[in-house]
Amino acid sequence: MARLSPLMAVPLVVFTAFAGLALIGLQREDPNSLPSALAGRQAPAVTVTPLGDKPGFGDADLRAGDVSLVNYWASWCAPCRVEHPKLERLAGEGLAIYGVNYKDKPGNALGFLEELGDPYTAIGADESGRMALEWGVYGVPETYVIDGKGEIVLRVAGPITDRVLESTIRPAIEAARAR
Numbered sequence: 001m002a003r004l005s006p007l008m009a010v011p012l013v014v015f016t017a018f019a020g021l022a023l024i025g026l027q028r029e030d031p032n033s034l035p036s037a038l039a040g041r042q043a044p045a046v047t048v049t050p051l052g053d054k055p056g057f058g059d060a061d062l063r064a065g066d067v068s069l070v071n072y073w074a075s076w077c078a079p080c081r082v083e084h085p086k087l088e089r090l091a092g093e094g095l096a097i098y099g100v101n102y103k104d105k106p107g108n109a110l111g112f113l114e115e116l117g118d119p120y121t122a123i124g125a126d127e128s129g130r131m132a133l134e135w136g137v138y139g140v141p142e143t144y145v146i147d148g149k150g151e152i153v154l155r156v157a158g159p160i161t162d163r164v165l166e167s168t169i170r171p172a173i174e175a176a177r178a179r
Helices: 005-024 059-063 078-093 106-116 130-135 160-179
Strands: 066-072 096-104 121-127 142-146 152-157
Touching: 059 066, 059 096, 066 078, 066 130, 078 096, 078 106, 078 160, 096 130, 121 130, 142 160, 152 160
Parallel strands: 066 096, 096 121
Antiparallel strands: 066 142, 142 152
16 A cells, blocks of 8 residues: 655645635634724725815715715726615615715716716716825725714725625614614
8 A cells, every 4th residue: 555645735734724714614603793993983085176066075074964885986996886876775764874985087987977877976086196195095995884973883805795884884774763
C-alpha cells in the first residue's frame, strides 16, 4: 500500500478553511451591509450644488422632524437603475427622499431623471465627491435613513432590492418614526 505525502493534504486543508469562511459569511444577516461609523450620529453637512432647476436641500431639511432618505446616485451607475423603482415607490408613499448626484455630468443626470422619473423631494450635485467622503460613501448607489432630528439610523451600500427594502429599510424607517 502506497503512503500519502503530507503535502497532498494541503489542498484539502485550504479548501476546508475556505469553505468554512464562506459558510460563516453567508450566515451574516445582510451580506450587502457595511458598517457605518456614522450610525447613531448626526448626518454630516450637506454641501451640494444645484442640479438644473431642481429644488435643492440643506442641513435643515434633514432635521425638519420627518424621517427621510439620502440617496447617492449617478446616471452612469447601472445598479442605480435597478433601485430606481423602489425609490419611486417610497416617494409615492410620501417619504421624503433627498438625492445626491455623485460625480456626474449635469446633462446626463437630468436625462436619467427624465427617462426614469424623479423620486426626489429635492436634489443636489456632489461633482467633486467631497460630501460623499464626509458621509463615508464607498460607491453608488448608497442610501441613508435619517430620523427627524438629522441622525443617521441606517446605511445601505448597494442597490435597494425588494428584499433590502422589506427586511432592512422599512424596519429602520419605522424605528426612526417611533423615536
